[in-house]
Amino acid sequence: MSKQRLLLFIPVVVFVVLVLFFFRGLSLDPNEMPSALLNKPVPKFLLPRLVNPQEVRSESLLQGKVSLLNVWATWCATCREEHAFLNQLKDQGVHIVGLDYKDNTVDAQRWIAELGNPYDEILIDEDGRVGLDLGVFGAPETYVVDKRGIIRFKHIGDLNKKVWDETIQPLVKSLE
Amino acid sequence: MVPNLMIPELGHFALVLALCLSFALFVLPMLGAHYGNQLLMHTGRSLSAGFFIFICIAFFCLTYAFAHDDFSVKYVASNSNSLLPYHYKICAVWGGHEGSLLLWILMLSGWTFAVSIFSKSLPLDMQARVLSVLGFVAVGFLLFMLMTSNPFDRILPIPPEDGGDLNPLLQDPGFVIHPPVLYMGYVGFSVVFAFAIAALLTGRLDSAWARWSRPWAIMAWGFLSVGIALGSWWAYYELGWGGWWFWDPVENASFMPWIVGTALIHSLAVTEKRSLFKSWTILLAILTFSLSLLGTFLVRSGVLTSVHAFANDPERGIFVLAFLAVIVGGSLILFAFRAPVVKSEIGFNWFSRETLLMGNNILLCITMIMVLVGTLYPLISDALHWGKVSVGPPYFNIFFIPLMGFLCLLMALGPLTNWKRTNPQQILSLLWKPWLISLVFALIFPWLYRDDYKISAAIAVFIASWITTALVADFIYRLRNSDSFASGLKKLSLSYYAMIIAHLGIAVTLIGVSLTSIYTIERDLRMEEHQAVNLLDYEFTLRSLQKVKGPNYLADEAFISVTYKGKALDDMHPQKRRYYARGSTMTEVALDKSLFRDIYVAMGEPVSEKAWAMRVHIKPFVRWIWLGALMMALGALLAVADKRYRKKVQVSAPENSTGVIGAGLVSHE
Numbered sequence: 028m029s030k031q032r033l034l035l036f037i038p039v040v041v042f043v044v045l046v047l048f049f050f051r052g053l054s055l056d057p058n059e060m061p062s063a064l065l066n067k068p069v070p071k072f073l074l075p076r077l078v079n080p081q082e083v084r085s086e087s088l089l090q091g092k093v094s095l096l097n098v099w100a101t102w103c104a105t106c107r108e109e110h111a112f113l114n115q116l117k118d119q120g121v122h123i124v125g126l127d128y129k130d131n132t133v134d135a136q137r138w139i140a141e142l143g144n145p146y147d148e149i150l151i152d153e154d155g156r157v158g159l160d161l162g163v164f165g166a167p168e169t170y171v172v173d174k175r176g177i178i179r180f181k182h183i184g185d186l187n188k189k190v191w192d193e194t195i196q197p198l199v200k201s202l203e
Numbered sequence: 204m205v206p207n208l209m210i211p212e213l214g215h216f217a218l219v220l221a222l223c224l225s226f227a228l229f230v231l232p233m234l235g236a237h238y239g240n241q242l243l244m245h246t247g248r249s250l251s252a253g254f255f256i257f258i259c260i261a262f263f264c265l266t267y268a269f270a271h272d273d274f275s276v277k278y279v280a281s282n283s284n285s286l287l288p289y290h291y292k293i294c295a296v297w298g299g300h301e302g303s304l305l306l307w308i309l310m311l312s313g314w315t316f317a318v319s320i321f322s323k324s325l326p327l328d329m330q331a332r333v334l335s336v337l338g339f340v341a342v343g344f345l346l347f348m349l350m351t352s353n354p355f356d357r358i359l360p361i362p363p364e365d366g367g368d369l370n371p372l373l374q375d376p377g378f379v380i381h382p383p384v385l386y387m388g389y390v391g392f393s394v395v396f397a398f399a400i401a402a403l404l405t406g407r408l409d410s411a412w413a414r415w416s417r418p419w420a421i422m423a424w425g426f427l428s429v430g431i432a433l434g435s436w437w438a439y440y441e442l443g444w445g446g447w448w449f450w451d452p453v454e455n456a457s458f459m460p461w462i463v464g465t466a467l468i469h470s471l472a473v474t475e476k477r478s479l480f481k482s483w484t485i486l487l488a489i490l491t492f493s494l495s496l497l498g499t500f501l502v503r504s505g506v507l508t509s510v511h512a513f514a515n516d517p518e519r520g521i522f523v524l525a526f527l528a529v530i531v532g533g534s535l536i537l538f539a540f541r542a543p544v545v546k547s548e549i550g551f552n553w554f555s556r557e558t559l560l561m562g563n564n565i566l567l568c569i570t571m572i573m574v575l576v577g578t579l580y581p582l583i584s585d586a587l588h589w590g591k592v593s594v595g596p597p598y599f600n601i602f603f604i605p606l607m608g609f610l611c612l613l614m615a616l617g618p619l620t621n622w623k624r625t626n627p628q629q630i631l632s633l634l635w636k637p638w639l640i641s642l643v644f645a646l647i648f649p650w651l652y653r654d655d656y657k658i659s660a661a662i663a664v665f666i667a668s669w670i671t672t673a674l675v676a677d678f679i680y681r682l683r684n685s686d687s688f689a690s691g692l693k694k695l696s697l698s699y700y701a702m703i704i705a706h707l708g709i710a711v712t713l714i715g716v717s718l719t720s721i722y723t724i725e726r727d728l729r730m731e732e733h734q735a736v737n738l739l740d741y742e743f744t745l746r747s748l749q750k751v752k753g754p755n756y757l758a759d760e761a762f763i764s765v766t767y768k769g770k771a772l773d774d775m776h777p778q779k780r781r782y783y784a785r786g787s788t789m790t791e792v793a794l795d796k797s798l799f800r801d802i803y804v805a806m807g808e809p810v811s812e813k814a815w816a817m818r819v820h821i822k823p824f825v826r827w828i829w830l831g832a833l834m835m836a837l838g839a840l841l842a843v844a845d846k847r848y849r850k851k852v853q854v855s856a857p858e859n860s861t862g863v864i865g866a867g868l869v870s871h872e
């Protein structure tokens with residue numbers, strides 16, 4: 028077979044590789060959290076604060092009380108919807124830590140200034156490294172972290188009244 | 204319900220019959236073409252008609268079940284509700300996985316039928332093979348439907364009292380037309396695919412082949428352009444966020460066939476006119492349809508998360524994947540063995556229309572690959588245990604904007620160059636004026652438009668104006684020898700006008716996309732009754748708040764009056780709806796539309812009894828995004844209507860004068 032003819036096989040080869048990935052992908056649930064992280068401590072991190080990027084905070088701020096770790100970004104449509112509900116939770120005294128994921132810091136600061144701040148602390152994860160450690164699939168996502176800093180639950184998608192009432196609030200109550 | 208008892212069974216039965224017919228359509232004409240049996244080859248046309256008719260019957264039965272609230276049918280029960288307005292009941296038919304699959308097959312049968320009618324001028328064996336390939340695609344999809352996703356499944360013996368309602372996001376006029384148009388485009392590429400396979404089987408890869416395929420490819424591309432634009436338009440006003448493109452996996456799934464389809468229609472031009480790039484064109488034809496199928500797989504298998512994704516079912520995923528493997532893998536293997544290998548003999552100069560079109564193809568393919576990588580990366584990363592990742596708009600924008608910018612810069616040159624060889628000197632003499640005009644205009648525009656000068660806006664305006672002025676220069680150049688302006692206009696072919704309009708459409712969309720992104724102003728404003736708030740030169744006053752009852756929802760409605768520099772504009776009535784059946788809330792945006800800016804008001808959350816947080820956007824040029832897409836589609840329509848397709852057909856088949864041209868027109872209606 029001529030050399031040029033062999034080149035024509037490249038598309039098939041690429042396609043076969045893709046099919047193998049798809050086949051593997053079928054048995055993976057994109058929404059499933061890596062089981063390794065459930066009931067494990069929050070991965071270690073040192074991240075700048077949104078209000079003052081000169082200062083950094085570590086995972087220790089998720090210890091001491093039951094917290095929600097909320098992953099959000101200004102490019103995320105659903106986060107906007109979610110934000111109003113987080114504001115309500117804040118009024119109920121829920122401890123929420125925000126992770127501004129793969130985002131532009133200035134945009135994020137403006138967003139908080141405009142929409143209000145439901146978070147007790149917001150950390151900037153600009154390159155998404157911590158998000159990667161956490162196994163963040165996309166924004167928004169919310170992790171329930173207990174007093175010892177151990178992840179107890181992960182919710183993908185927006186945190187709304189229904190999810191809160193039916194799933195997360197009972198869990199938070201039981202952990203307290 | 205008693206008199207209608209049999210209707211869903213009838214629909215089910217029609218599907219089974221359609222499967223039998225499509226299997227016959229796959230086998231008989233192909234055998235006929237192989238053995239040269241005229242009779243068998245002739246079966247293709249009647250089998251196509253039968254296939255089309257039975258799918259129509261099935262589709263009608265499902266529609267009937269929706270219209271009459273037959274909640275004993277599982278699919279109806281989960282996607283409709285007795286309170287749903289009548290017209291949404293009808294389009295709820297394609298509101299879920301099963302029904303939208305049926306719509307897919309309906310489109311496929313429609314295109315197949317159209318091919319059987321309008322390809323009488325094709326050599327009989329070619330026509331038989333094309334129809335047979337389409338029949339094969341149909342067999343796969345019908346099996347998929349009957350085995351894993353039958354829309355006619357019943358909930359018996361005790362059907363639910365009422366249905367679960369159509370997803371409120373989909374209860375919208377945009378959703379009535381978006382899926383059908385999009386699917387027309389997706390599925391339309393199956394015809395070009397079938398032509399490509401038939402050509403590979405026979406080895407007849409000549410310019411005649413390209414000429415037959417071209418109108419079908421252009422038509423499908425036109426539909427896809429409009430379909431994507433409709434989806435973007437729908438997202439813009441229905442999601443209540445003001446975004447019009449999210450780089451969501453499902454959006455990407457529709458965008459990739461469009462990108463490769465764009466490459467394909469240009470590459471087909473080279474193959475038709477110059478008999479070059481043959482293997483490449485064939486590959487593009489296969490790829491375009493493969494990407495359409497890939498989109499189907501991604502949306503329906505649950506391998507990626509997306510706002511559009513249908514309920515996941517691994518069994519379905521396996522089936523679609525197997526089908527994908529057979530059809531794409533099979534055709535790529537066929538391609539590898541049968542595609543002509545041309546000895547590298549370059550029949551054109553470095554500066555020629557061929558070179559530019561090659562550039563177009565390369566840039567578009569790189570773009571497609573980058574989009575594909577971004578879309579699949581979460582899946583690949585997960586499968587290789589690199590961790591779960593998400594890819595957001597920042598990734599896509601970083602390569603997409605420069606690649607498209609470069610492509611658009613080159614695009615302006617294309618129409619002016621000649622086949623084989625072009626004199627750079629001559630191009631220069633034609634184009635220095637457009638270049639200069641665009642440069643001056645681009646530098647001034649941002650300065651006039653807003654107080655802060657945006658370089659990015661200057662670049663966008665330059666590129667768009669460069670495309671436009673270069674087209675004008677070419678237009679004037681082509682009229683130079685005519686006696687009068689009017690006679691010159693008449694001499695230019697319809698396909699030339701088509702090209703101009705479609706290329707202008709790109710410039711218009713480019714302006715819309717860039718200027719909206721650059722100049723949009725969005726604020727979340729606290730609006731209190733009878734108090735005015737300002738944004739730019741606009742003043743918004745919340746007049747009153749009230750509760751409004753819809754057929755299947757209850758809404759808070761705000762009445763807002765708007766003035767611009769003291770002049771009153773139309774009042775705006777945004778709503779926040781709560782749907783009864785699912786308890787979900789929906790933001791119904793109020794829009795004040797105009798060509799140069801949209802005012803966009805969405806209700807956020809109540810702050811107090813008399814005050815709401817409102818999301819207000821001023822979006823300049825946002826209409827241009829979709830206007831451009833309509834111009835591209837108009838271009839596609841004109842290109843198909845060009846009389847040269849008719850002429851060629853008359854030469855080869857004098858007994859039939861409608862030929863290929865009618866195909867595009869009729870299927871467009």
